[in-house]
Amino acid sequence: MPESEKNNTVDDAQLQFTPSGQLKHLLTIRGLAREQIVELLDRSQEFVIxxxxxxxRSTALRGRTVANLFFEPSTRTRASFDLSAKRLGADVLNLDVNTSSRKKGESILDMIYTLQAMQVDVFVVRDAEAGVPAHIARHVSNFVSVLNAGESHVSHPTQALLDLLTIRQRKGKIENLHVAIVGDIAHSRVARSVSEALATMGVGSLRLVSPKALAPDIHAFPEDAIVTEDLDEGIAGADVVMALRIQRERIGSLDGVPGVDEYFSAYGVSHKRMQLAAPDAIVMHPGPMNRGIEIESSLADSPCSVIRDQVRNGVAVRMAVLSTVVKSLEDLHK
Amino acid sequence: MPESEKNNTVDDAQLQFTPSGQLKHLLTIRGLAREQIVELLDRSQEFVIxxxxxxxRSTALRGRTVANLFFEPSTRTRASFDLSAKRLGADVLNLDVNTSSRKKGESILDMIYTLQAMQVDVFVVRDAEAGVPAHIARHVSNFVSVLNAGESHVSHPTQALLDLLTIRQRKGKIENLHVAIVGDIAHSRVARSVSEALATMGVGSLRLVSPKALAPDIHAFPEDAIVTEDLDEGIAGADVVMALRIQRERIGSLDGVPGVDEYFSAYGVSHKRMQLAAPDAIVMHPGPMNRGIEIESSLADSPCSVIRDQVRNGVAVRMAVLSTVVKSLEDLHK
Amino acid sequence: MPESEKNNTVDDAQLQFTPSGQLKHLLTIRGLAREQIVELLDRSQEFVIxxxxxxxRSTALRGRTVANLFFEPSTRTRASFDLSAKRLGADVLNLDVNTSSRKKGESILDMIYTLQAMQVDVFVVRDAEAGVPAHIARHVSNFVSVLNAGESHVSHPTQALLDLLTIRQRKGKIENLHVAIVGDIAHSRVARSVSEALATMGVGSLRLVSPKALAPDIHAFPEDAIVTEDLDEGIAGADVVMALRIQRERIGSLDGVPGVDEYFSAYGVSHKRMQLAAPDAIVMHPGPMNRGIEIESSLADSPCSVIRDQVRNGVAVRMAVLSTVVKSLEDLHK
Known part of the structure; x- marks a missing residue:
């Protein structure tokens, strides 16, 4: 995509809304006001069973078509969007991008224009390249919505919303909670999006814990986030501890973390480590988990774990987002 | 999976039922009583057109989600389950396991827990490893059903049921019939499951015909089955002759069966061979067929062949099984 | 398939109709009368929004099953048929032929017989080999329809119909128009099918423009088609200019067309070239486009381009064809 488009994240945030301020695309958490997040969470809660x-089930998307465009492999997020759309009555088009026209050299935009001409109403896009969802949103017709389903290491807004919903269900609130995010922050779109969302919701403290080589680009995180390499410090008194997935092949190249055992010992979220957290602290993980690497296996299945709630809430959040943006399209064209 | 789980097939059979004896999972034919099989066949017959x-069409599975988890490639069985579920009104999730999280090292159980949290009600599982469907059934929630769609060389219960239904349609009964199963018995989950089902239904005789190298593990078959290497002996007076698929690459390594021609000559089910069977004998094959290897091509298309009926009945049986297990789940949680 | 079947294209044309003359399969444009084409276009227009x-949305295909059998990769045509069938209420089976039984050596016909036994009503077939759709149509049951979704370089009838519909929408008619088709005519199923359709509709002139190495087999095109290597000559006064996709790797092997720049310069449809056409001429392309090779990029997005209309009309045409053939099946079996 053009260089000029690559860094206009402020525009991305604005791009999401109709002139009257309704959510039309969901590209990034940035730009969502506290009340808008609360409204999405309230709507999501109605879909939780x-x-x-x-x-x-609802017929909110009857006669609508949702296209899942996953340019990165995914089981869980794709299944979650697929089921969400079907349970709202939409027709769903799952495009296997490996056997697609992209091979034949067609640009993403020409593929989008083609699908749009077939009356696709919502594009759900996952891509390894930063900027692709916003690039698409800038070019679709005024009758079409774009949802970011995971964008490089930059953004994963529905994941952030499902994390907030899960926290709110257990803690009754998000304000003033102490939240620790642990692991490969540098490469995590989850960490970025959830940090933005937590900051907007008025979290008490946000601690970003990682080995030096995986430390966050602080410009991409809330100003008052606490960055540390010390898990004991980061987890102390935390109400919420979120372990991030780390790719095994990265571990070998980390200074001072020569192997999986050392990684678990230094950055693995474990029963023992959780004793430093608040007494009723909860443990989260965006999945898929590497049990025994970033999280102790038995902890993932213990009562303080809300990992399966996160998955269940993912469907509810996606149903809420899909029905919200389709409602905005309808209002826009009344 | 844990070694301890690998050989508890008795448990597998019990695992299938609710405390009040209703079928909840379908993992193996073992443990199904004659009346239960008859009831499933009767219900299947209602779906035959x-x-x-x-x-x-029915709405028995409206609002339900069926996930097809095929860890081995399959066209026909997967399509059969897919259409069966859709014709009952279910939402169907077809997971392409090659592009799935399994690549990323997630365990099968974590994948199952994830999909279960998305409110998948029925898992349809095919796997090359023995024990996987029961392993999953042992760990799913009490609200979830598991159907075995083909398990290593061990079990393929819906295939057994569709074979019984097909025989009953042509012969009016299964009791006292003489049935010959011919070919690669050693590697056949079909042979095992249908043999169990035929024994339960009181078949007259069961003859297992194969070259020595492909002979059955007799402990996996009914005690009174007749094992022979002589097709003429096995087929004599048979009411039903079932040819099994053989993988071409296996033929070359068989003692005394150096090539395809020799295999067909010794173990191919042909018009000529069928003259030894009962006058109105029928020919079956679970598909996909190697015409000219395990079965004479023109025989497969002749009036005594019920091979396409088997496929049609497969959809009916799967609709019956799906509606049965979902009814059991509902009764369990009333 | 048998040699004897390979060249009976007259039969293919007849094969498409029921004894009372209703369209039952759509294999080729050949054999369709002018009134039949007009009727299909009129019906298609009703589905255009x-x-x-x-x-x-319609329930014309409720309870029907459409199987998409794509033996060549495709995004757009497959998505178009998929959405068309779903919007008519059908169940859709998308078969990933790479993981299918075809691998295991099952013949196409056995795969078809199997799916037919599962009550598939319509097969949508794309294949790289000429003759496959007709071969299938000759063997399916009398209750089943076959639609050609792209056959080697020979036939692509729904593409021809959507092209006619698009022209008719802009020009109000097809009769007496001057149409130029430009590019790789030799390998184009689109060029063949649309040429047949235009001839049947009484087009004013048909010009086939290509480098010598990509020139048409004139026996496959209407007798009075004008064949030329000179784009200026071919485009002069044309009402409709249709650019065809060229595979980049072909360009290097063309006499006198050593590279992409030379190809664009000699055969690229551009703003400059369009000045030779009629003042209100339209530009078409079957997609996916190679921008800057066979068509100038900005021309493809200009007001005279109807390329996105073609895609939109593709869904409408496929809905019309699907409902037409299913209606014919129903009438046949009343």
Whole structure:
């Protein structure tokens, strides 16, 4: 995409809203006001059901088409968007991008224009390159919505919302909580998006814990975030501890972290480590987990773990976001 | 999976039922009583339609989600489950396991827990490793059902049921029939499951015909099965002759069966060979066929062949099984 | 397939109709009368909607199953058929042929018989080999329809119909228009099918423009088509200019066209070139485009371009064809 488009993140945030301020695209948490986040969480909560209950179904997207464009492999996020759209009554188009026209040299935009001409209403986009979802949103017709389903190491807004919803369910609030995010912050779109969301919601403190080589680009995180290499310091008194996935192949190249055992010992979230946190602290992980590397396996299955709640809430959040943006499109064209 | 879980097939059979004896998972034919099989066949028959008739549709699975988890490639069984679930009104999630999180090192169980948290109600599982469907069934929530869609060389229960249904349609009964199964018995999950089912239904005789190198592990088959290397002996007077698929690459390594021609000559089910069977004998094959290897091509298309009926009945059986297990889940949680 | 079947294209044309003359398969434009084409276009037009309007939905295919069998990779045509079938209420089976039984050596016909036994009503077939769709149509049951979704370099009938519809929308008619088709005619199923359709509709002149090495087999095109290597000559006064996709790797091997720049200069459809066409001429392309090779990029996005209309009309045409053939099946079996 053009160089000129690469760094206009302020514009990305504005791009998300209709002239009357309704959410039309979801590209980034940036630019979402506290009340807008609360409204999305409230709407999401309506789609949450207890295990074994019949799923909430709606016809809010009947006659609408949702296209899942995953240019990076994904099982869970793709399945989550797929089921969310189907449970709202949409037709879903899952595009296998490996066997697609992109091979034949067609540009992303020409692919988008083509699908748009087939009356796709919502594009759900995951891409390894930063800027792609906003690039698409800038070029689609005024009748079309774009949702970011994971963008390089930059942004993953529905993940941030499902994390907030999960915290709120257990803690009753997000304000003033102490939250520690632990692991490979440098490469984590989850860490960036959830940090922005937590800051907007008035979190008490945000601690970013990682080995030096995986430390955050501080310009991409809230100003008052606490950056530390010391897990004991970061986890002390925390209400929420979020472990991040680390790619095994990265571990070998970390200064002072020569192997998996050393990584777990220094940065693994474990029962023992959780004793430093607040007494009723919860443990989160965006999945898929490397058990025994970034998180102790038995901790992931213990009562303080909300990892499966996160997954369940993911469907609810995506249903809420899909119905919100489609409503905005409809209002825009009344 | 843990070694301790690998051989508890008795438990697998029990695992399938709710405390009140309703079928909740379908993992193996073992443990199914004659009346339970008859009930499933009766229910399946209601879903069978004549060619060209509109398919039977139902809303028994409306609001339910069926996930097809095929860790081995499959066209026909996957399509059969897919269409069965859709015709019952379910949402279907087809997971392409090659591009899935399994690559990233996530365990099967974590994948299952994740999908379960997205309110998947039924997992349809095919796996090359023995024990995987039962392993999953042992760990899912009490609100979730697991169906075995083909497990290593061990079990393929819906195939057994569709074979029984097909025989019953042509012969009016299964009791006292003489059935010959011919070919690569050693590697066949079909042979194992259908043999168990035939024994439960009181078949007259069961003959297992194969070259020595592909002979059955007799402990996995009914005690009174007749094992022979002589096709003429095995087929004599048979009411039902079932040819099994053989992988071409196996043929070259068989003692006394150096090539395809020799295999067909010794173990191919042909018009000529069928003259030894009962006058109105039927020919079956689970597909996909190697025409001219395990079965004479023109025989497969002749009036005594019920091979396409087997496929049609496969959809009916899977609709019956899906609606049965979902009904059991509902009764369990009333 | 048998040699004897390879060249009976007259039969293919007849094969498409029921005894009472209704369209049952769509294999080729050949054999379609002018009134039949007009009727299909009229029906298609009913499914065309303005951008942002809710899609037209119908229950014409409720309870029907459409199987997309794409033996060549495709995004746009497959997505178009998929959405068309879903918007008519059908169940859709998308078969990933790479992971299919075809690997295991099953013949196409056995795969078809299997899917037919699962009550698939319509097969949508794309294949790199000529004759495959007709071969299938000759063997399916009398209750089943076959649609050609792209056949080698021979035939692509729904593309031809969507091109006619697009022309008719802009020009109000097709009769007496001057149409130039430019580029790799030799390898183009689009060029063949649309030329047949234009001839049937009474086009004013048809000009086929290509470098010598990519010139048409004139026996496959209407007798009075004008064949030329000179784009200026071919485009002069044309009402419609259709650029064809060229595979980049072909360019290097063309006499007198050593590179991409030379190709664009000699055969690229550009703003400058369009000045030779009729004043209100339109530009078409079947996609996906190589911008800057066979078509000037800015021309493709200019007001005279109807390229996105073609895509939109593709869905409408496929909905019309699907509902037409299913209606024919129903009438046949009343």
């Amino acid at each position: 207890a295990e074994g209950e019949a799923v909430v | 004549a060619e060209g008739e509109a398919v039977v | 303005a951008e942002g309007e809710a899609v037209v």
